[in-house]
Amino acid sequence: MKILVCISKTPDTTAKIAFIEGNTKFDESGVQWIINPYDEWYALVRAIELKEKDPATIIHLVTVGGVDAESIIRKALALGGDEAIRIDSTSNDSFTIADQIAQVAKEGVYDLILTGKETIDYNSACIGSMLSALLDLPFISLADHFELNGNTATVKREIESGVETCEVTLPVIVSCQKGMAEQRIPNMRGIMAARTKPLKIVAPAVSSATTNISQFDLPPSKSGVKLIDPENMDELVKLLKEEAKVI
Amino acid sequence: MVLVYIDQADQQIKKASLEALSYGAALAKEIGCASEALVFGTVKDPLADLGKFGAQKVHQLKNETLNSLDVKVHSTLIATVAKNLNATVVVFAHNINGKAIAPAVSVKLGAGIVTGACSLPNTQNGFVVRKTVFSGKAFANIKMETPIKVIAINQNSFGLVEYNSAATIVEIKLDIPPASIKITKVEKIEGEIPLTEANLVVSGGRGLKGPENWGILLDLAKALGAATACSRPVSDTDWRPHHEHVGQTGIQIAPNLYIAIGISGAIQHLAGVNRSKTIVVINKDPEAPFFKAADYGVVGDAFEVVPKLTAAVLKAKAAN
Numbered sequence: 001m002k003i004l005v006c007i008s009k010t011p012d013t014t015a016k017i018a019f020i021e022g023n024t025k026f027d028e029s030g031v032q033w034i035i036n037p038y039d040e041w042y043a044l045v046r047a048i049e050l051k052e053k054d055p056a057t058i059i060h061l062v063t064v065g066g067v068d069a070e071s072i073i074r075k076a077l078a079l080g081g082d083e084a085i086r087i088d089s090t091s092n093d094s095f096t097i098a099d100q101i102a103q104v105a106k107e108g109v110y111d112l113i114l115t116g117k118e119t120i121d122y123n124s125a126c127i128g129s130m131l132s133a134l135l136d137l138p139f140i141s142l143a144d145h146f147e148l149n150g151n152t153a154t155v156k157r158e159i160e161s162g163v164e165t166c167e168v169t170l171p172v173i174v175s176c177q178k179g180m181a182e183q184r185i186p187n188m189r190g191i192m193a194a195r196t197k198p199l200k201i202v203a204p205a206v207s208s209a210t211t212n213i214s215q216f217d218l219p220p221s222k223s224g225v226k227l228i229d230p231e232n233m234d235e236l237v238k239l240l241k242e243e244a245k246v247i
Numbered sequence: 248m249v250l251v252y253i254d255q256a257d258q259q260i261k262k263a264s265l266e267a268l269s270y271g272a273a274l275a276k277e278i279g280c281a282s283e284a285l286v287f288g289t290v291k292d293p294l295a296d297l298g299k300f301g302a303q304k305v306h307q308l309k310n311e312t313l314n315s316l317d318v319k320v321h322s323t324l325i326a327t328v329a330k331n332l333n334a335t336v337v338v339f340a341h342n343i344n345g346k347a348i349a350p351a352v353s354v355k356l357g358a359g360i361v362t363g364a365c366s367l368p369n370t371q372n373g374f375v376v377r378k379t380v381f382s383g384k385a386f387a388n389i390k391m392e393t394p395i396k397v398i399a400i401n402q403n404s405f406g407l408v409e410y411n412s413a414a415t416i417v418e419i420k421l422d423i424p425p426a427s428i429k430i431t432k433v434e435k436i437e438g439e440i441p442l443t444e445a446n447l448v449v450s451g452g453r454g455l456k457g458p459e460n461w462g463i464l465l466d467l468a469k470a471l472g473a474a475t476a477c478s479r480p481v482s483d484t485d486w487r488p489h490h491e492h493v494g495q496t497g498i499q500i501a502p503n504l505y506i507a508i509g510i511s512g513a514i515q516h517l518a519g520v521n522r523s524k525t526i527v528v529i530n531k532d533p534e535a536p537f538f539k540a541a542d543y544g545v546v547g548d549a550f551e552v553v554p555k556l557t558a559a560v561l562k563a564k565a566a567n
């Protein structure tokens with residue numbers, strides 16, 4: 001059993017969102033970087049749990065990013081995983097990222113590829129689905145349960161009107177969300193072990209971007225809250241009806 | 248031609264797809280081409296009605312197996328149809344199914360993709376699509392560089408535009424590729440309004456103290472016909488089911504009205520709800536950060552305010 005976990009680096013959830021250079025670049029000054037929560041809490045931890053059940057499991061982590069993604073992938077290795085691959089590209093075009101990961105996936109021949117539901121910075125929710133097209137593999141999105149039985153995986157996924165259980169023969173790509181695993185904190189032993197785990201840096205394969213960010217902007221701020229007397233809920237209902245026109 | 252993929256659940260067309268269709272029709276008008284729809288499976292709604300939302304033609308691949316999602320199968324078929332029809336833009340709703348399929352379709356078409364789009368493309372100088380990033384805390388304008396484009400639009404970002412016309416229906420015949428997954432069980436959330444489709448949402452936080460107190464919130468939701476949501480600690484402690492958790496790590500919603508009860512308004516919570524049109528905050532602490540993001544605020548004890556609000560809603564309804 002060989003698992004590939006896709007790890008991305010995102011600003012901490014409390015990071016101040018601001019832009020520089022004529023609003024063309026995210027202002028990284030003072031920003032704390034973290035492992036994208038979905039990748040860490042759900043995809044990676046589930047992979048680690050599978051390895052705990054079957055120690056013969058091999059876990060590889062992959063990230064597409066510059067040198068500054070290295071501390072993030074080391075942090076991921078401190079939680080678990082056997083080795084990491086950093087593809088040295090700072091592209092933020094989803095297709096380019098997926099294309100790079102697909103190359104690594106083809107070489108590594110994995111039984112299972114796990115991604116997070118989406119990154120919390122660009123919110124694309126693209127990579128898993130794109131990998132499925134690039135590798136011609138089944139894709140199950142928004143999974144919150146994953147069990148293995150030999151070569152068959154049983155996965156629960158969110159659908160529009162509830163939850164669906166599916167069975168799929170490996171290899172498969174799964175995007176993970178809440179419910180998949182319990183959040184863990186890396187311990188000292190893991191942190192020490194991560195220092196000596198192999199981190200391979202590979203040059204990006206040639207791929208041309210299909211999209212480019214031309215400019216960012218911030219939403220207009222709210223004009224200010226209108227306070228309503230807690231004794232006068234008729235007034236609130238009236239405002240919602242006549243002013244906001246939402247009920 | 249602009250092709251809009253019509254999503255369905257339980258053989259019923261999703262509202263999010265009607266919005267995608269409205270968007271596709273407006274885009275088609277702007278770039279001067281036809282707007283058509285693609286429906287998979289055995290949908291019960293009358294398909295000619297899709298004309299009301301701007302589809303001139305509806306292409307239907309009527310096969311029961313397509314009623315539930317298999318990304319490999321769906322994306323292969325959508326890409327084939329888009330190629331056969333020479334579609335230049337393929338539009339999806341950025342909902343559960345759209346998120347799963349659209350990126351695979353874009354790869355199969357060699358098309359660039361923007362997901363989470365929130366306004367019509369600017370075609371003055373190239374093709375630039377605006378999308379939400381940083382969980383709604385900012386926008387990015389994305390230049391699409393490929394001849395064919397895939398766009399998945401955010402729910403409640405464009406609205407429904409109605410026309411007075413009917414669509415012609417064309418049945419397509421294609422071989423269905425073998426299934427890549429087997430669905431063994433379906434558990435439906437019965438009787439509730441799905442959160443992502445809801446226009447009105449009532450949401451509770453730790454301020455409600457415990458699951459036994461949720462009655463007042465449910466009563467308000469019922470009076471309004473609203474869906475219910477909660478903050479993360481609430482679902483983490485199992486006071487409410489996981490699918491109600493909204494925020495940066497939960498679901499992101501954009502209803503017309505979001506009523507937050509006993510929720511402090513942490514940045515991670517706001518990230519899931521800040522695209523709501525109108526926000527009402529009920530909190531006993533006037534310093535709660537949520538008031539800064541609110542349109543209307545009530546400083547008071549939820550246990551007193553919420554039943555009063557419910558009574559006021561019922562009174563207003565009865566007066567209508």
Ligand SMILES: Cc1cc2nc3c(=O)[nH]c(=O)nc-3n(C[C@H](O)[C@H](O)[C@H](O)COP(=O)(O)OP(=O)(O)OC[C@H]3O[C@@H](n4cnc5c(N)ncnc54)[C@H](O)[C@@H]3O)c2cc1C
Nearest residue numbers: 452453454478479494495496509510511515516531532549
């Ligand atoms: C990486 C990360 C991701 C996160 N993702 C999410 C997410 O997706 N969604 C999310 O919600 N949180 C998320 N959080 C948690 C978030 O930071 C907050 O801790 C959480 O939102 C707080 O929930 P709350 O407002 O219900 O509780 P609290 O912060 O405890 O607030 C309770 C509020 O209730 C008020 N109150 C108390 N009693 C009453 C009463 N009788 N009447 C009226 N008001 C009352 C209080 O004044 C207070 O403002 C995340 C945190 C991290 C670190």
Ligand SMILES: Nc1ncnc2c1ncn2[C@@H]1O[C@H](COP(=O)(O)O)[C@@H](O)[C@H]1O
Nearest residue numbers: 006008064115116118119124125126127
């Ligand atoms: N640069 C990256 N390197 C490795 N994996 C990534 C990268 N970007 C996104 N992913 C993976 O793809 C998932 C979905 O991301 P996205 O499609 O960008 O929203 C993330 O949760 C990650 O698991």
